[in-house]
Amino acid sequence: MTSQLEQEVADLCATAERYDARHRRIADLTWPDGARIAVNFTADFDAMLLRRLLNEPPMQLAKGEFGGRVGIWRLIELFDAHGIKATIFTPGRICELYPQALRAVARSGHEIADHMWEHHVPKDPAQERDHLLKTANALEAIAGRRPVGSRSEHTLGLLKQERFLYISHESADHRPYYLSDPDGRNTMLNLPFHYAIDDAMFYSFAWLGSGNAAQRITDPDRVFDLWWAAFWQQYRAGGYLNIVVHPFVSGRALRIEMMDRLITRMKTLPGVWFPTCEEVATHCLDRFPI
Amino acid sequence: MPWKQGYTISDEVGLRDADVRWPDGNRCCFTVVVDMSVARGPEGISAADLMHPDAYFAAHDGLDQVLAVFKHFGIRATFAVPAVIAQLRAERLRMVMAEGHEIAGNGLKHEDVSGLGAADEKARLDLATDILTRTIGRRPAGWFCLPRQDDPFAGGTISPHTIDLLIDAGYQYMGNGLADDVPHYWVTDFASRRAMLTLPYYYHFDDQWFLLFPRKGTGLEHADDLFRNWRAEFNAQYKRGRQFSMVLHPGAIGWCNRLQLLEDFFAYVRTFPGVWNPTSEECARYWQVTYPTDKTLKLEPSVWRDYPGSLS
Numbered sequence: 001m002t003s004q005l006e007q008e009v010a011d012l013c014a015t016a017e018r019y020d021a022r023h024r025r026i027a028d029l030t031w032p033d034g035a036r037i038a039v040n041f042t043a044d045f046d047a048m049l050l051r052r053l054l055n056e057p058p059m060q061l062a063k064g065e066f067g068g069r070v071g072i073w074r075l076i077e078l079f080d081a082h083g084i085k086a087t088i089f090t091p092g093r094i095c096e097l098y099p100q101a102l103r104a105v106a107r108s109g110h111e112i113a114d115h116m117w118e119h120h121v122p123k124d125p126a127q128e129r130d131h132l133l134k135t136a137n138a139l140e141a142i143a144g145r146r147p148v149g150s151r152s153e154h155t156l157g158l159l160k161q162e163r164f165l166y167i168s169h170e171s172a173d174h175r176p177y178y179l180s181d182p183d184g185r186n187t188m189l190n191l192p193f194h195y196a197i198d199d200a201m202f203y204s205f206a207w208l209g210s211g212n213a214a215q216r217i218t219d220p221d222r223v224f225d226l227w228w229a230a231f232w233q234q235y236r237a238g239g240y241l242n243i244v245v246h247p248f249v250s251g252r253a254l255r256i257e258m259m260d261r262l263i264t265r266m267k268t269l270p271g272v273w274f275p276t277c278e279e280v281a282t283h284c285l286d287r288f289p290i
Numbered sequence: 291m292p293w294k295q296g297y298t299i300s301d302e303v304g305l306r307d308a309d310v311r312w313p314d315g316n317r318c319c320f321t322v323v324v325d326m327s328v329a330r331g332p333e334g335i336s337a338a339d340l341m342h343p344d345a346y347f348a349a350h351d352g353l354d355q356v357l358a359v360f361k362h363f364g365i366r367a368t369f370a371v372p373a374v375i376a377q378l379r380a381e382r383l384r385m386v387m388a389e390g391h392e393i394a395g396n397g398l399k400h401e402d403v404s405g406l407g408a409a410d411e412k413a414r415l416d417l418a419t420d421i422l423t424r425t426i427g428r429r430p431a432g433w434f435c436l437p438r439q440d441d442p443f444a445g446g447t448i449s450p451h452t453i454d455l456l457i458d459a460g461y462q463y464m465g466n467g468l469a470d471d472v473p474h475y476w477v478t479d480f481a482s483r484r485a486m487l488t489l490p491y492y493y494h495f496d497d498q499w500f501l502l503f504p505r506k507g508t509g510l511e512h513a514d515d516l517f518r519n520w521r522a523e524f525n526a527q528y529k530r531g532r533q534f535s536m537v538l539h540p541g542a543i544g545w546c547n548r549l550q551l552l553e554d555f556f557a558y559v560r561t562f563p564g565v566w567n568p569t570s571e572e573c574a575r576y577w578q579v580t581y582p583t584d585k586t587l588k589l590e591p592s593v594w595r596d597y598p599g600s601l602s
Contacts, residue, residue, distance in 0.1 A: 048297055048298070049297075052296070052297055052601065053601065056443065057404055057443065057445075057447060057448075058299075058404075058448055058450075059435075059437075059443065059445030059446050059447065059448065059468060060443050060445060061297060061298075061299075062299055062445065062467055062468040062469040063445055063468040063469075065297075065298055065299060065300070065468075065469040066468060066469050066470060066471075068298075068302070069300065069301070069302065069303060069304040069469060069470060069474075070304040070470055070471065073303070073304075073306070093600075093601070096292060096294070096592075096593050096594045096595070097292060097294055097297065097298065097302075097594075098302060099292065099302075099593075100302055100303055101302075101303070117600065118600060118601050122599065127599050130599070131599075131600075134597075203494070205443065205444040205445075205493055205499070206442060206443050206444070211442075212439070212440070212442070212503070212504040213504050215499070215503070215504075217493070217494065217499060217500075217515075218512070218515050219494075219515045219516075219518035219519045219522065220518070220519075220522050221518050221522070222515070222518075252471070252492065252494075252523070253471060253523060253526035253527050253530060253532065254494075254519065254522035254523040254525075254526045256526065257522065257525065257526040257529075258522070
């Protein structure tokens with residue numbers, strides 16, 4: 001009996017150690033020109049695509065459509081007014097729905113990165129590759145260059161093969177870190193984002209299948225306070241913040257105004273760097289290689 | 291757009307701030323919708339819903355309170371009324387009309403029509419239109435498909451036939467769309483540009499999601515969040531020169547603590563010059579004349595390609 005329990009404990013530890021070994025932290029991370037913090041504004045430009053994928057009803061699609069017709073344009077204006085280069089994670093299909101907005105994103109110098117073909121990664125390797133290439137080709141046709149980042153669960157081997165530099169989809173560390181795939185063969189830089197710094201969590205009804213009793217929809221003043229606290233803690237720590245927004249959510253007028261206040265307040269402090277995800281990735285890969 | 295049937299309902303780019311104009315040099319449009327339904331869920335108003343103190347309150351004390359606040363601040367509103375309520379509360383609605391408010395439709399029983407066949411839905415729409423016409427002495431101009439607290443989503447429900455049926459029935463506007471925050475056109479046929487004017491709705495300005503939601507007794511009371519949402523959206527839309535639109539339920543907002551916030555909000559809005567407060571019908575009529583589909587709607591053919599293993 002005791003030996004069986006000992007074996008269970010040992011197995012759990014071995015499992016955790018294998019998982020832990022896939023992560024490599026960058027302990028001594030510093031930013032260019034003595035910046036105290038790097039703040040990435042990232043937008044997941046799903047519009048109605050994820051709603052359609054989940055077979056949600058027509059009004060839900062219209063809620064997403066706001067992001068393509070209205071919200072994305074306001075985000076471009078907001079970031080441009082502040083001289084901020086953002087990263088727009090874009091499903092390939094969006095190129096067939098909102099090409100004008102994506103061309104405007106590219107013209108303003110924002111980064112356009114992969115967010116899957118249709119907001120999911122097929123399990124079949126050939127189809128997965130087909131989806132990634134379709135997306136990269138579609139984004140390249142609009143932006144004039146191939147994407148180098150991905151917010152997805154695409155396999156790291158495939159992303160490396162297609163010369164992607166970074167991923168952005170987990171939060172195992174406050175700061176960028178290196179993540180390896182389960183067999184340890186491929187490693188890639190991850191720019192972490194946290195669900196508590198994601199607009200949909202606070203504003204989007206029925207987000208990620210949440211039921212009515214689980215709604216926490218709230219006003220922008222409260223989210224301002226939460227996000228400012230996150231920024232301030234990382235500013236003092238000399239760290240990193242990835243703020244995730246969705247054009248159909250944060251493109252609403254009351255939230256654009258809130259982000260305008262947030263950015264304005266961030267800029268009152270010295271040493272706040274607002275790069276694209278690609279710039280953060282290039283800096284980390286050059287100066288803090290694995 | 292590029293148009294994509296089953297994905298998009300309107301054109302690729304919404305009207306920019308600089309292109310939005312309101313009558314008489316007004317800066318911002320301010321519309322108030324009162325949902326007279328007492329339905330809890332998708333099945334629409336039930337006997338149990340009507341045999342509930344909230345239903346009585348919504349039609350009497352709550353409605354009186356809301357009307358008094360409207361009168362005090364000179365607010366004009368559109369009342370979205372399920373036909374069963376129109377028949378039941380005809381006297382109350384005539385009083386509402388006498389104070390300058392509009393009456394519009396909101397379902398036969400405010401039921402979810404998304405699973406109905408076209409013939410069934412048409413029969414319900416026709417009967418509802420008849421009852422409303424008898425009650426208010428004219429055909430209603432507007433129709434709403436507002437959400438209920440027990441719905442799985444907070445946007446309202448329609449079927450694939452609803453908008454076409456409303457156009458056929460002669461309705462001038464659909465009252466709650468989410469694809470823009472000013473009026474916009476809901477296209478039902480790309481080739482013919484058949485479309486219905488749709489007025490903006492967003493659940494963050496609808497009281498029912500913040501006042502003892504999801505259920506009286508155990509739900510969460512966030513009247514303060516609601517107030518801050520109204521204020522923040524009004525500020526932002528006023529600055530942009532667009533539209534602010536709110537939805538109120540007399541059974542919810544008519545209760546004292548919430549009523550105070552409503553009064554505070556209207557008092558705040560009144561300090562701003564150039565706020566145009568039409569009924570939804572007046573807003574729709576203005577929009578149809580100023581922004582007709584042939585000049586406003588910019589639809590581009592679909593460029594969507596179907597691939598094996600992809601969404602179609």
